[in-house]
Amino acid sequence: MYPYYDHYRQNQKLVSDLIKAINGEYSAIQCYAKLAAMAPNAEQRDQINEILNDEKKHLRQFSQIYTTLTGKQPLPQLIEECAETYLEGLEASFKDEQKTTDFYHEIADEAADPVIKEVFRRAAYDEQNHAVWFLHYIGKEK
Secondary structure (H helix, E strand, O other): OOHHHHHHHHHHHHHHHHHHHHHHHHHHHHHHHHHHHHOOOHHHHHHHHHHHHHHHHHHHHHHHHHHHHHOOOOOOOOOOOOOOOHHHHHHHHHHHHHHHHHHHHHHHHHOOOHHHHHHHHHHHHHHHHHHHHHHHHHHHHO
C-alpha cells in the first residue's frame, strides 16, 4: 500500500542494527587491546592484534555505511566492560564473537543493497574465525 513506508522501516532497522554493530566493534577494539596486552606470549598477542585490526576494519566499514545512510558520523559508545583476567577475556570474547557472527549473518540476509550484504557477510566470516582463535586459546589456558 505504501512502498515508501516499507523502505523507511527497512532503513530504520538497518540504521539501528548499524548502531549496535558500531558500538559492538568499538567495544571489542577496547577489550581486545587490553586482552592483547595480557597475552602470555608473542604468538597469542600477535594473533589478538590481528583480530583487533579486523575489528578496526569492520568499524570503519560500518561507519561508512552509517554515514552514507544517515549523512551523520556515528558516535561509538562502549557497551560492555572488559574482563579483568586473560581467561575471562578469552571466554567473553569467544561468546561475543559467536553472537556477533549470527547477528551479522542476519543483517546480511535482510540487506537489500548488495554492497552492504557483502560487507556483513564477510564480517560474519571474520567473526567466526576470531571465535575459533579465542576457543583455541581458552583450551591452552585451562
